Amino acid sequence: MMITKTSPTRLTLALDIVRRLEDGPMQGYHELGIIKHQVALADTLHAEPYRHDLIECDNPLVPLDNSNICLKACELVRKQFDIDQPLKIIIEKKIPVMGGMAGGSANAAAMLTILDELWELNFTHEQFCALGRQLGMDVPFFFTGKTAFDSETTGVLESINTNLKICFVLVLPDFGVSTKDAYASLDYSGVGKSILITDHLKSALEQGSFEGTAHFVHNDFEISVFKRFPKLEEIRADLLKAGCLAAGMSGSGSTMYGIALDSDHAKKVASSLDYRTLITETLLSS
Numbered sequence: 001m002m003i004t005k006t007s008p009t010r011l012t013l014a015l016d017i018v019r020r021l022e023d024g025p026m027q028g029y030h031e032l033g034i035i036k037h038q039v040a041l042a043d044t045l046h047a048e049p050y051r052h053d054l055i056e057c058d059n060p061l062v063p064l065d066n067s068n069i070c071l072k073a074c075e076l077v078r079k080q081f082d083i084d085q086p087l088k089i090i091i092e093k094k095i096p097v098m099g100g101m102a103g104g105s106a107n108a109a110a111m112l113t114i115l116d117e118l119w120e121l122n123f124t125h126e127q128f129c130a131l132g133r134q135l136g137m138d139v140p141f142f143f144t145g146k147t148a149f150d151s152e153t154t155g156v157l158e159s160i161n162t163n164l165k166i167c168f169v170l171v172l173p174d175f176g177v178s179t180k181d182a183y184a185s186l187d188y189s190g191v192g193k194s195i196l197i198t199d200h201l202k203s204a205l206e207q208g209s210f211e212g213t214a215h216f217v218h219n220d221f222e223i224s225v226f227k228r229f230p231k232l233e234e235i236r237a238d239l240l241k242a243g244c245l246a247a248g249m250s251g252s253g254s255t256m257y258g259i260a261l262d263s264d265h266a267k268k269v270a271s272s273l274d275y276r277t278l279i280t281e282t283l284l285s286s
Contacts, residue, residue, distance in 0.1 A: 002048035003118050007110035008283050009043075009095045009103055010036045010141065011168060011250045011257055013205075014198040015219040017191040021153060029137075029153045030183070033198050035160065035205070037147045039168065041280040043095050043107055045070070047114045050088035059093035061176075069104045073111040073135055080131075083119055098176025100221075100251025102138045109142035129157075146283070147205060149198075162205040164213060167266045169244065169258040170278040171235050182225055182252035191220040214246035214259045221252045232256060235275065242269045 016033035055064050055071055062068065066075075070089050077083065089111070095103030112131055116123045123131070125143060132139030137152035147160040197216050204212030226233040232249060235256045239247035243265065244258030260266035263281065270277040 005110045007043040007106045009106045017220040038283040039280045044092040046090040053086045055089045057091040061097040069108045070111040099255035105138035167281045171256040171275045177253035185224045217246040
């Protein structure tokens with residue numbers, strides 16, 4: 001029996017690098033303050049029992065060995081629940097790789113839902129989140145979905161109730177940014193200064209204020225990543241010049257996004273840009 005699931009991703013509307021953890025089990029990691037907003041852009045995953053583990057993907061940048069997060073999810077569940085069944089997994093990739101949009105984490109979450117159904121495990125929401133956390137700090141968000149505040153390493157994940165539907169123009173540069181490299185180049189003197197702005201953004205979302213939401217978009221990673229990749233700062237400027245209400249970088253990059261007035265405006269903006277673009281919008285149900 002083959003099971004198919006879509007794997008929608010997210011953008012980061014706010015990203016604060018609060019502090020580097022100096023002790024405890026997460027020593028060396030970072031407490032973040034991120035407002036994550038789920039969008040309709042999605043990969044599609046198919047899985048079925050097979051003679052041996054096999055993974056296929058239409059994007060050559062996706063690893064097809066045991067480093068693939070979907071295979072890691074399979075191994076995690078098989079080990080914890082004493083299951084011995086190899087799978088064939090097919091990933092139809094639409095989410096940019098190394099684009100700061102958490103495509104791998106979204107895939108891991110979708111894979112766990114496939115395994116739950118395929119092996120009749122009946123996971124609770126809490127079990128999904130606990131398993132996801134073992135695969136990556138970004139994974140639990142996808143079981144909450146929609147819009148949420150996430151601190152990742154310190155375990156705070158809170159839904160934000162908003163009725164806003166936002167249309168985004170995504171610019172996809174022809175290069176990726178490694179999250180590891182983005183952290184390595186951080187200038188700690190410049191980060192963690194916009195936490196109050198994140199609070200304002202959360203309030204704007206809850207109040208359904210489109211203009212307020214656009215006004216408070218920000219990302220601490222831009223400080224260091226733009227220095228290494230000035231093209232990204234140029235793209236942000238071009239998105240604003242083309243008429244977007246706000247523009248920013250998702251995660252640690254390299255995907256840049258602009259907030260458009262509506263879908264027609266997004267198409268107009270995209271057509272005016274000399275970049276590879278995609279248009280996506282808020283995922284209204286998940």
